[in-house]
Amino acid sequence: MVLGAEVGLTLNYVIDSSCSKFKNRHAIGMAMEEPLTYKVFYERIVALAARLRDEGVEKGDHVAILGENSPNWGIAYLAIVRLGAIAVPILPDLPESDVHHILKEMQVKILFTTQKLIEKVYELSRELKGPVITLDDYEGTSGVISVTPFTRYLNEAVIALRSSSEDLVFPVVEEDDIASILYTSGTSGFSKAVMLSHKNLTSNAYAASSLMEVESGATWLSILPMSHTYEFTCGFILPLLYGCRIAYAGKTPTPAILQKLCSHEHPYVIFAVPLVLEKIYKKRVLPQIEKSRLLSLICKTNIGRKFIYRRIGKKLLKFFGGNLALMGIGGAALNPEVERFLSEAGFPYLIGYGMTESSPLVAGGPSGDKTIAIGSTGKPLSGVDVKIVEPDSETGIGEIYVCGANVMKGYYDDLEATAAVLGSDGWLASGDLGFLDDAGNLHVCGRSKNVIVMANGENVYPEAIEHKINAFNWVVESLVIDNNGKLEAWIYPDYEFIDEKTAGSSRLERRTYIENLLETMRGELNSQLSASSRLGKMFERREPFIKTATHKIKRYLYYGQAVLG
Incomplete structure (x- = not known):
């Protein structure tokens, strides 16, 4: 028996409740492997917590997790917060310098990591x-750092727990206690340490649980990093609330690996970033249509296009295992053309909007709501208030403000930065621009810092132009910038497409082909854009842009550069 007063909005309460109700159900495991039951999962959490306590971890201490998704990641996190200690999840893709900064600032008592990432802390x-x-039970061979394999550490803890006749006593953990400190990987630089309480995270998961009905026992396939709040809340805490099973894909899967995993697991829910759907649309959907004159002709009419999309949509559901009830899409903006396809194909998706500072969900769904507008992020979640501050008199676009139990406690050791975005009344300035339509849907137009103000005073949202550029099947990604009052675009092409089209050509012919593509696209785009939004030049970029964990381009790295070769 575990002693200690708990309240309903702590992570400990959520785990206690779920593991009691669903103890014999499957809880968590790697995809295509035997999962742990809720009963075993719970025993390991409690045993590890007791071991950490005996190692000297106390309430309020910082413990870091630098690792890829795995059941052990989840056990470690929940053991940390069981003690009232603060988990510091670190994104696996962060550069070594950022990892060093986080570990130095946090002064962690214990570090959980893996063989792949341990070099970052040597x-x-x-x-x-x-x-x-x-x-991952790496034994360590370098001699630089002494390590302890997790399984051995945990097994000793489980043996000690089972052999003890004393009741376990852990510190009292309350809903307003800090559970996590997460470093943002935003698009504007200057990563901040966001403090999220137990209540922030659990209230957001409870609110998200109202978006659709899910029966216990359903499988959730996890493909995004748990160290990001999007996957943590929606792909970890939320399925545990439902009593579902989480299957981890490991590293980010390619479309072929994803298809294999889905055919084995038959997932009911997947949370993804837009890039996953956009790749499938460009690589698997568009080629089917463009290589067939008949299909291309049929798709020129609305009725014909919807008919074909419905047929492709059925194949897409089969690709995801044939049991998918929800594909949650968030972390970045979805290309409007791809969303139109998903809608007309009858694909079960919901788009969400949020940020680390709001734990993260602000708006999304709900499932089955026929008033959700394409291009919007749906309705604000239950218990989350949204308002538009200083809206434009013509467009209604202003800054999105958020208030609710999900809003962060503040930035760690940075009162000035906290005061700049979080008012004493609890309203959080998101830094995003958007508007609410008549049906209550939230539309996000872009970051306020990204808006380009032209000489005539017109506001240009570069993200909207980039969506149009990225809709071309030979474009992987793009970035629109202001160069002394003129708009330019950098294009990273799909070189597989280029190679296929220029097979047997000389380097000069290949170069000419790419230049013609760029100029033709510029002409087509400018015919669709207002005069002040038209692109003066386009440049080929020969390597991918540096991106955040949710695949948003880190724009601040490229501002002030006129041309990128």
Whole structure:
């Protein structure tokens, strides 16, 4: 028996409740492997918490997790917060310098990591005072850092728990206690440490649970990093609330690997970033249509296009295992053309909007609401208030403000930055621009810092132009910038497409082909844009843009550069 007063909006309460109700159901595991039951999952959490307590971890201490998705990641996190300690999840793709900054600032007592990522902390070996535990059981061969394999550490903890006759006593954890400190990987630089309480995270998961009905036992396929709030809340805490099973894909899967996993797991829910759907649309949907004169002709009419899209939509559902009831899409904006396809194909999707500072969901769905407008993020979640501040008199576009139990406690050790976005009345300035339509749907237009104000005073939203550019099947991604009052676009092409079209051509012919593509596209786009939004030049970029964990381009890295070769 575990003693200690708990309240309903702590992560500990959520886990206690779910593991009691669903103890014999499957809870968590790697895809295509035998999962742990809720009963075993719970025992491991409690045993590890007791072991960490005995290692000297106390309420309020910082414990870091730098690792890829796995059941052990989840066990480690929930054991940390069981003690009232603060989990510091670190995104696996962060550069070494960022990892060093986080670990130095957080002064962590214990670090959980993996073989793939441990090299990022080698230079900090003298500064890491506590144990380094490898979630993948890496034994360590470099001699630089002494490590303890997780399974051995956990097994010793489980044996100690089972052999003890004493009741476990953990610190009292309350809903307003900090559960996590997460470093943002935003598009405007200057990563901030966001403090999220138990109540922030659980209230958001409870609100998200009202978006659709899900029966316990359903499978959720996890393909996004747990160290990001989007996957943590929607792909970890939410399915545990439902009593569902989580299957981890491991590293981000290619479309072929994703199809294999889905055919085995038959997932009911997947949360993804737009890039996943956009790749499938460009690589698997568009080629089917463009390579067939008949299909291309049929798709020129609305009725014909919808008929063909419905047929393709059925194949797409089969691709995802044939049991998919919801594809949650968030983390970045979805290309409007891709959304139109998903809608007309009858594909079960919902688009959400949020940010780390709101734990993260602000708006999305609900499922089955016929008034959700294409291009919007649906309605604000239950218990989350949204208002538009200083809206434009003509467009209604203003800054999106958010208020609710999901709004962060503030930025760690940064009162000035906190005060700049979080008012004493609880309203959070998102930094995003948008509007609410007559049906209550939230439309997000872009970041306020990204808006380009032209000489005539017109506001240009570069994201809208980039969506049009990215709709071309030979474009992977793009970035629109202001160069001394003129708009320019950098294009990263799909070189597989280019190679296929220029097979047997000389380097000069290949170069000419790309230049013609760029100029033809510029002409087509400018015919659709207002005079002040037209593109003066387009340049080929020969490597992908640097992006955040949810695949948004880190724009601040490219501002002030006129041409990128």
